[in-house]
Amino acid sequence: MHSPPIAVLDLGTNTFNLLVATGGPGNGMTVLHSGELPVFLGRGIEDGLLTEEAMARGLDALHDHLTVARGLGVGRIHAIGTSALRHARNSAVFLRRVQAAFALTVEVVDGGTEAELIRDGVRLAVPLTDRPALVMDIGGGSMEFILATRHALMWKRSFELGVTRLRTRVPFSEPPTVEEELRLAAHLDDRLEPLWAVIDRHGPHLLIGSAGSFDSLAAMVAHAQGEELSADALTLAFDDLAFAQLKDGLMRMARVERCAVPGLPAHRVDHIAYGLVAIDRVLTAGGIRDLAWSRYALKEGAAWRALKDLPSTR
Numbered sequence: 686m687h688s689p690p691i692a693v694l695d696l697g698t699n700t701f702n703l704l705v706a707t708g709g710p711g712n713g714m715t716v717l718h719s720g721e722l723p724v725f726l727g728r729g730i731e732d733g734l735l736t737e738e739a740m741a742r743g744l745d746a747l748h749d750h751l752t753v754a755r756g757l758g759v760g761r762i763h764a765i766g767t768s769a770l771r772h773a774r775n776s777a778v779f780l781r782r783v784q785a786a787f788a789l790t791v792e793v794v795d796g797g798t799e800a801e802l803i804r805d806g807v808r809l810a811v812p813l814t815d816r817p818a819l820v821m822d823i824g825g826g827s828m829e830f831i832l833a834t835r836h837a838l839m840w841k842r843s844f845e846l847g848v849t850r851l852r853t854r855v856p857f858s859e860p861p862t863v864e865e866e867l868r869l870a871a872h873l874d875d876r877l878e879p880l881w882a883v884i885d886r887h888g889p890h891l892l893i894g895s896a897g898s899f900d901s902l903a904a905m906v907a908h909a910q911g912e913e914l915s916a917d918a919l920t921l922a923f924d925d926l927a928f929a930q931l932k933d934g935l936m937r938m939a940r941v942e943r944c945a946v947p948g949l950p951a952h953r954v955d956h957i958a959y960g961l962v963a964i965d966r967v968l969t970a971g972g973i974r975d976l977a978w979s980r981y982a983l984k985e986g987a988a989w990r991a992l993k994d995l996p997s998t999r
Contacts, residue, residue, distance in 0.1 A: 691761040691991050692754040695984040698727035698769040698825030698849050703750040704984040705757050708992035722746040723952035727769035727826050727849050735773045763991055766793040768826025796843025800829040805986030810919035810979040811893050819889035823898040823960045825849040830880055840883050848956035859939045861958055873966050884971040892973045895982035898960025903978035904948030921978045925968055932961045
């Protein structure tokens with residue numbers, strides 16, 4: 686017997702995402718609806734303030750998502766804010782407007798909690814084993830890394846290195862030059878030293894990617910292999926060679942060419958190169974050959990916890 690449906694809203698730096706799900710026997714979870722809307726809440730976030738235009742886009746997206754959720758008979762709604770709402774000095778203004786417009790309270794979580802929720806979502810889609818795997822979640826404002834086995838969460842950390850922030854810090858030409866790519870790689874290497882130490886110590890055998898750039902990457906890899914990701918596919922396995930071929934092609938494309946790439950949505954055309962460089966640095970640092978995409982991430986982890994009546998923070 687399934688429980689009444691609940692909704693989770695993931696208010697990210699680039700997109701606002703909605704999940705409507707119901708629980709089943711045991712640890713089961715049935716997804717009734719999953720959707721995302723581009724908002725670019727964090728556009729200009731390096732200045733530390735959400736713009737009026739960004740907040741208006743956010744309210745419009747919430748209206749659309751809540752209309753869908755309530756149409757599906759949702760009772761409980763959990764709204765979670767991440768990097769942009771953690772760091773914007775005027776995020777309280779936006780949160781008050783959300784409360785006034787929709788009677789909705791947003792829980793703004795810290796980076797560590799965000800990583801745990803991502804881990805809870807990923808393990809519903811990609812089976813973990815006794816060997817350590819590294820989970821990488823690329824958002825607009827931050828990147829989360831989680832080292833885990835089926836039995837334990839061994840390490841977690843959130844870095845404010847999302848693709849929107851990286852695009853502001855290291856602007857790319859069209860197409861990006863080799864020098865610009867190297868500059869971004871150096872920027873990442875400098876700030877990801879704690880991750881490199883963990884990789885050296887534990888030697889993860891698999892990189893599991895979720896959210897944002899990885900969703901687009903999986904769709905593009907599948908298309909390059911002559912396939913399409915089915916709507917019910919939870920994971921896709923591929924290797925570093927397939928990744929490298931795709932990355933090398935995209936990095937030499939101008940924007941107009943990227944717009945025509947099957948599997949790459951319009952709202953990620955300007956950010957995908959940053960995610961690809963970050964993935965490449967992690968694969969190189971760890972000597973990792975195998976990758977897996979996870980359809981599930983933060984919102985699925987939060988829904989799973991809510992359906993099990995577990996706290997969203999620990």
